[in-house]
Amino acid sequence: MSDAANTELDALVIGAGFAGLYQLLCLRDRLGLSVKVLEAGGGVGGTWYWNRYPGARCDSESHVYWYTFSEELMREWEWSERYPGQAEIMRYLNFVADKFDLKRDIQFNSRVTSAQYHEATNRWQVRTEDGQTFIAKFLVTAVGCLSTANVPAIPGLQNFKGDWYHTGQWPHEGVDFTGKRVGMIGTGSTGIQAAPVIAARAAHLTVFQRTANYSVPARNVPLTAEFKKYVKQHAGDIRATTHQTYNGMGFKVDDRKAVETPPEERETIYEAAWERGGLQFRASFQDMLVSKEANDTAADFIKRKIRSIVRDPKTAAILSDIDHPYAAKRPPIDTDYFETYNRPNVSLVDVRATPIERFSAAGICTSEAEYPVDIIVFATGFDAMTGPLLRMNIRGRGSVALKDVWEAGPRNYLGLQIAGFPNLFTITGPGSPSVLCNMPVAIEQHADWITDCIKFIRAKGLERIEARPEAVDRWVEEVNDVANKTLLPLATHSWYLGANIPGKPRVFMPYAGGMIRYREICQTVAAQDYEGFALS
Numbered sequence: 220m221s222d223a224a225n226t227e228l229d230a231l232v233i234g235a236g237f238a239g240l241y242q243l244l245c246l247r248d249r250l251g252l253s254v255k256v257l258e259a260g261g262g263v264g265g266t267w268y269w270n271r272y273p274g275a276r277c278d279s280e281s282h283v284y285w286y287t288f289s290e291e292l293m294r295e296w297e298w299s300e301r302y303p304g305q306a307e308i309m310r311y312l313n314f315v316a317d318k319f320d321l322k323r324d325i326q327f328n329s330r331v332t333s334a335q336y337h338e339a340t341n342r343w344q345v346r347t348e349d350g351q352t353f354i355a356k357f358l359v360t361a362v363g364c365l366s367t368a369n370v371p372a373i374p375g376l377q378n379f380k381g382d383w384y385h386t387g388q389w390p391h392e393g394v395d396f397t398g399k400r401v402g403m404i405g406t407g408s409t410g411i412q413a414a415p416v417i418a419a420r421a422a423h424l425t426v427f428q429r430t431a432n433y434s435v436p437a438r439n440v441p442l443t444a445e446f447k448k449y450v451k452q453h454a455g456d457i458r459a460t461t462h463q464t465y466n467g468m469g470f471k472v473d474d475r476k477a478v479e480t481p482p483e484e485r486e487t488i489y490e491a492a493w494e495r496g497g498l499q500f501r502a503s504f505q506d507m508l509v510s511k512e513a514n515d516t517a518a519d520f521i522k523r524k525i526r527s528i529v530r531d532p533k534t535a536a537i538l539s540d541i542d543h544p545y546a547a548k549r550p551p552i553d554t555d556y557f558e559t560y561n562r563p564n565v566s567l568v569d570v571r572a573t574p575i576e577r578f579s580a581a582g583i584c585t586s587e588a589e590y591p592v593d594i595i596v597f598a599t600g601f602d603a604m605t606g607p608l609l610r611m612n613i614r615g616r617g618s619v620a621l622k623d624v625w626e627a628g629p630r631n632y633l634g635l636q637i638a639g640f641p642n643l644f645t646i647t648g649p650g651s652p653s654v655l656c657n658m659p660v661a662i663e664q665h666a667d668w669i670t671d672c673i674k675f676i677r678a679k680g681l682e683r684i685e686a687r688p689e690a691v692d693r694w695v696e697e698v699n700d701v702a703n704k705t706l707l708p709l710a711t712h713s714w715y716l717g718a719n720i721p722g723k724p725r726v727f728m729p730y731a732g733g734m735i736r737y738r739e740i741c742q743t744v745a746a747q748d749y750e751g752f753a754l755s
């Protein structure tokens with residue numbers, strides 16, 4: 220045990236991305252608590268610290284992908300592009316951490332490997348990989364939904380003689396693809412961002428696609444001086460808009476229904492949305508995510524676009540053979556993704572038809588052929604949402620392990636607290652809007668709610684808050700009900716359902732009822748003296 224064990228903290232926060240930084244500021248500067256943040260990485264930034272792959276960029280537009288708790292901060296910071304790139308977001312998060320003097324309370328290179336609740340003392344005991352121990356009354360996980368990289372268990376990787384990288388653990392010094400044969404596995408949002416950039420440098424890029432995916436052009440551009448001025452002058456309005464939209468974005472879903480719009484007019488609307496670019500495409504019609512018939516019109520439009528862009532008919536057929544509704548998986552946006560397949564140095568392998576069976580010393584072997592490569596890039600995503608929490612060996616009352624409580628899938632109340640785990644809060648936990656939302660909006664809402672909750676507990680002279688089992692049952696039902704009213708669960712191979720991780724329970728994890736409804740529910744619960752929670 221280190222000296223740290225003797226320092227008892229009011230609150231310990233795990234993770235120094237968007238969520239951990241803001242939670243630290245709230246608890247330390249607004250409530251005056253003693254707080255420490257433990258972060259596995261060597262700096263702040265979370266997602267943007269780890270994901271340094273070529274082409275890494277935000278899909279949320281820059282004027283909504285930031286904190287809105289301080290209008291001064293919103294006026295001080297200026298984004299340069301419509302969608303901020305990884306390096307710019309890192310600069311932003313460092314700017315925030317420095318402005319609010321947050322780094323002095325963050326311990327970097329400290330991975331939490333266990334967290335144990337002790338009933339007798341009502342304290343959490345948290346251990347790090349290097350053997351340090353910390354004691355805190357409140358424990359807040361800000362570990363992110365997408366921070367546990369998933370390298371698929373395909374045999375033979377240890378035999379591969381070249382280099383391999385996962386996009387979510389990219390080397391800080393970068394990777395030189397010049398003159399190299401590259402094999403990239405995965406065509407989710409990340410693969411779609413990375414492929415054009417890798418192809419521009421590599422001798423040859425072979426993309427291994429299991430699931431064909433939709434993508435809409437991002438149409439990234441540098442921001443004009445007028446737009447930057449507009450953002451500064453309307454900081455409050457922008458914040459208000461993100462609080463009034465279903466998914467915390469800066470655009471509203473149109474009132475029109477695709478099924479009630481004549482085909483020619485619909486085509487014009489989709490064409491305009493395609494030209495404007497970005498995630499707003501899915502806001503073209505209000506019924507797109509609830510009616511299969513409506514969704515088919517969007518799906519058909521994008522598939523036609525793919526076939527019109529990609530010149531080789533066989534490649535175009537593989538890319539447009541998409542088996543799920545549009546936006547039922549995380550909808551990517553891109554810069555020249557489909558155009559990349561027109562390059563002479565790019566080829567596509569359909570691994571649904573010919574699965575990857577193993578890695579050889581020379582490269583990637585499918586059921587049909589061996590593809591010799593110098594570098595393998597795994598754009599294979601994450602053990603999303605539950606992965607970072609379950610990896611920490613969290614134990615609640617009676618030493619019960621979270622992994623046992625969640626054996627059949629995550630169960631909690633409001634995505635914020637788990638029955639049997641007092642004083643533990645999970646920012647953007649499963650069962651909250653999280654990944655279906657523009658995440659800074661979801662993160663600020665959670666950190667604010669947790670801060671108000673702890674303030675309430677202290678003001679009332681209480682010691683403990685814990686979700687009641689019956690509230691958990693109700694919430695799990697609500698999460699399932701709202702998901703089942705949408706087309707989202709139809710993408711059966713989606714990471715929203717845990718389907719990318721062998722053996723993971725198939726449960727739709729994020730809350731699909733929308734940020735507005737969710738915020739109202741959380742506010743009502745708080746206003747009713749934390750209904751559904753046991754306070755003592």
Ligand SMILES: Cc1cc2nc3c(=O)[nH]c(=O)nc-3n(C[C@H](O)[C@H](O)[C@H](O)COP(=O)(O)OP(=O)(O)OC[C@H]3O[C@@H](n4cnc5c(N)ncnc54)[C@H](O)[C@@H]3O)c2cc1C
Binds near residue numbers: 258270
């Ligand atoms: C490539 C990519 C693109 C994305 N694009 C968008 C987008 O366009 N819009 C959007 O809204 N969201 C996007 N996201 C989601 C993104 O994760 C969130 O926007 C946001 O960065 C999450 O912040 P966070 O603090 O909750 O989690 P993270 O940024 O993931 O930070 C969590 C931190 O916790 C640390 N941690 C985890 N486990 C431990 C442990 N056991 N001990 C110590 N530290 C630990 C991690 O090292 C990490 O630094 C994207 C994600 C990825 C991967």
